[in-house]
Amino acid sequence: MDEDQLRRLIPQVIGVLVRRGADFAAAEDAVQDALVEALRVWAQDPPRDPAGWLITAAWRRFVDAVRSEEARRRREGRAGEEQAVDGAGAGDDTLQLYFLCAHPALSPASAVALTLRAVGGLTTRQIAAAYLVPEATMAQRISRAKRTLAGVRFDQPGDVTHVLRVLYLVFNEGYSGDVDLAAEAIRLARQLAAVVESEEADGLLALMLLHHARRPARTTADGALVPLRDQDRSLWDTEMIAHGVAILQAALAADRLGEFQAQAAIAALHADAQSVEETDWVQIVEWYDELVRLTDSPIARLNRAVALGEAADPWAGLEALGELDAALPRHAAAAAHLHERAGDRVSAARLYAEAAERAASLPERNHLMRQAARLNTALGRAPGSGGDVTGPH
Amino acid sequence: MAKYLLLKHYRGAPTPPNDVPMERWTPEEVTAHVQYMEDFAARLRETGEYVDSQALSPEGMFVRYDGPGRPPVTDGPFLETKDLIAGWMVIDVESHQRALELAGELSAAPGAGGDPIHEWLEVRPFYGVSPDATE
Numbered sequence: 001m002d003e004d005q006l007r008r009l010i011p012q013v014i015g016v017l018v019r020r021g022a023d024f025a026a027a028e029d030a031v032q033d034a035l036v037e038a039l040r041v042w043a044q045d046p047p048r049d050p051a052g053w054l055i056t057a058a059w060r061r062f063v064d065a066v067r068s069e070e071a072r073r074r075r076e077g078r079a080g081e082e083q084a085v086d087g088a089g090a091g092d093d094t095l096q097l098y099f100l101c102a103h104p105a106l107s108p109a110s111a112v113a114l115t116l117r118a119v120g121g122l123t124t125r126q127i128a129a130a131y132l133v134p135e136a137t138m139a140q141r142i143s144r145a146k147r148t149l150a151g152v153r154f155d156q157p158g159d160v161t162h163v164l165r166v167l168y169l170v171f172n173e174g175y176s177g178d179v180d181l182a183a184e185a186i187r188l189a190r191q192l193a194a195v196v197e198s199e200e201a202d203g204l205l206a207l208m209l210l211h212h213a214r215r216p217a218r219t220t221a222d223g224a225l226v227p228l229r230d231q232d233r234s235l236w237d238t239e240m241i242a243h244g245v246a247i248l249q250a251a252l253a254a255d256r257l258g259e260f261q262a263q264a265a266i267a268a269l270h271a272d273a274q275s276v277e278e279t280d281w282v283q284i285v286e287w288y289d290e291l292v293r294l295t296d297s298p299i300a301r302l303n304r305a306v307a308l309g310e311a312a313d314p315w316a317g318l319e320a321l322g323e324l325d326a327a328l329p330r331h332a333a334a335a336a337h338l339h340e341r342a343g344d345r346v347s348a349a350r351l352y353a354e355a356a357e358r359a360a361s362l363p364e365r366n367h368l369m370r371q372a373a374r375l376n377t378a379l380g381r382a383p384g385s386g387g388d389v390t391g392p393h
Numbered sequence: 394m395a396k397y398l399l400l401k402h403y404r405g406a407p408t409p410p411n412d413v414p415m416e417r418w419t420p421e422e423v424t425a426h427v428q429y430m431e432d433f434a435a436r437l438r439e440t441g442e443y444v445d446s447q448a449l450s451p452e453g454m455f456v457r458y459d460g461p462g463r464p465p466v467t468d469g470p471f472l473e474t475k476d477l478i479a480g481w482m483v484i485d486v487e488s489h490q491r492a493l494e495l496a497g498e499l500s501a502a503p504g505a506g507g508d509p510i511h512e513w514l515e516v517r518p519f520y521g522v523s524p525d526a527t528e
Contacts, residue, residue: 222431224424353416362448370423372416381417 002142006038006050007121008191013054014118018154022062024100025146028118030065034058035121056219063367095195096121099158102166103149110145111166112173117142119191120184130179148241160196164260174215182212193247199257201262202251209244213237225367229276241271262291281311298328306334314342332358333368340375349375396444396485399493399499400474400515403451405476409512413455422505429502437484437495448480483519 010031011143017027034057038050047053101115116130128138171185186208191203191239217231226232248264271280283340288304291297301324309317317338325330336351359365415423437443455468471477482499486492496514504510506527 085475176499222428224427349416353414356416357451359450365450366423368426369415370420373418373420373423377419 003039006035009051009054010035010121011094011097011119014052014097016055017058018096020059020092022066022116023151024149024154025143026062027058028146030062030122031060032063032117033067035123038276044175061141070149073352094191096154096158098163098192098196099156099160100149100152100154100248102158102162103152104159105152107146108154108166108169110141110148111162113142113168114149114185115139115162115166115188116170116181120181120188122184124181126188126367129177130173130181132175141269142281160201162197163192164189164200166258166367168204169213170206179201182208182215186212197254199251200252200258200260202247203258203264206244206248207264207267208259209240209247210264210271213240213244219363223363225363227367228270241268244268257290257294260296261292262287276310279310281307285311302328302331302334304382306337309338309341314338318342326369328357329358329360336368336371345379349379394485394487395489395492396483396519396521397489397496397498398515398517398519399482399484400517401479401481401491402513402515403477403479404471405478406513406515409500409510410509411504411510412507417502422503422507425503425507426510429512430499433499433502434482442482442484442486442491442495446480446482449478451475451477451479462487489518494517 013031013034014024014027015032018024021275022030031054034054037057038054042050054139077095090345097119098115101118102111108280113127113131116127117124122130124139124383125135126141127142131138154369167185167189170188174180176182179322186205189201189205189208193205196254200248205312214231216237217233217235218226220226244264247266248261249259252265266284269284284307285304286322288300288307291300292304303320304319305320305324307317308320313316315349316336321338322329332355336348336355340348349372352368352375354366356368356372415426418426434443434446452470454470457466457468459466484492484495486495493516496516500514501509501514502512
């Protein structure tokens, strides 16, 4: 059994311990300990029933930990009563864990860390590495999250919307070191979609698959961004796209639209096109209308303006953009693109440079800077010749 | 070995000789500049002298405590005249001499016209070890 398979057992094992009366934080600690032991022992002596082995080992750890505590007698008494519910669906436990880890009392960052550990079975070290923070920092974050949850009952129904948001946050990090968070988020979303009745869970899974399928084309070997327009579409994973589209279509058939389904529909329309020109921009604008209706998100409005610029003409896009707050992320970049398409290269160059200054990442900054440089070169602005474009390097 | 911080400035350092804003280079010059810095970091990783490097967004502001029960004072976004850090690299090298040598090399990154920008870099030893300590 490899480490991945082992990790998959964790939610079930934590669930059993909590059902037997362990509080969540103690159960989670005990399972992590048991996991370390499993990795040590199983190489020589693989168990016949890995889940059973882990439950026994983790329970023993838990009992050892509470033995000296005052609460021991009470806990063991409760464990006796609840023994009977053991063996109830592992799926239910997993779902409860998802809800607990995405509890609204937690900050998004804490919810993400706790989900990766308790549901995903990652070690603190792996989570820390994925988020580029010291292990001690991540350990603090996780134990603070567990303290926040102390006293929250395990069997309270949670809100699946919170869980989906947390998983989407994980997906959007996507660092690829020891752990590829995007792949991990897809695995967790798949598991979630299997145990919960929710079209939006399917929508999120479809959305992740559709984005992930295009990832190989999105950057060059040295990490530079490649915009959608210039991507080598033969690098897209068509099998994964087909899979995402199938999941999405099944979800849409239920006619209970939500934001993740709408976003997935947009991603599917992009994935379906052989080129930017062949893209069904009219339908994309319609989906953005749905998204704006569902979320009233300014980001959705911004993206809608860009899509409108393709579906109708750049001036229509600029008009829609003009109604939005210029301080929105990527507002300048979108305006630059639309101005260039409208033929106003001077404004476009200025806006690309402005967008570069406000970029959220270095690859994005460099990409926007190249766009500004490309236009300025084409406009024949000799280096150092002055003009209206000034600013730092 | 001693650690040094190499500070890159957007503003606040003396004006370098080849002072052309990046958006007025050619795209190829931008790429060459980025590549130079990446190659530089890669080489230091191989020699075991690289510790960390980060780039900072130009967006930032000065903030100050304004007394109990009051929100912090902000002096607004960095003004034109204020020092503005673009990013840093931390290196761990044998000698002060080596730190200067590497800073000089980093400062030679190509800019407009493919010529070195001669960017001024601030070199600061970390406390904790004598700057000239060698092993």
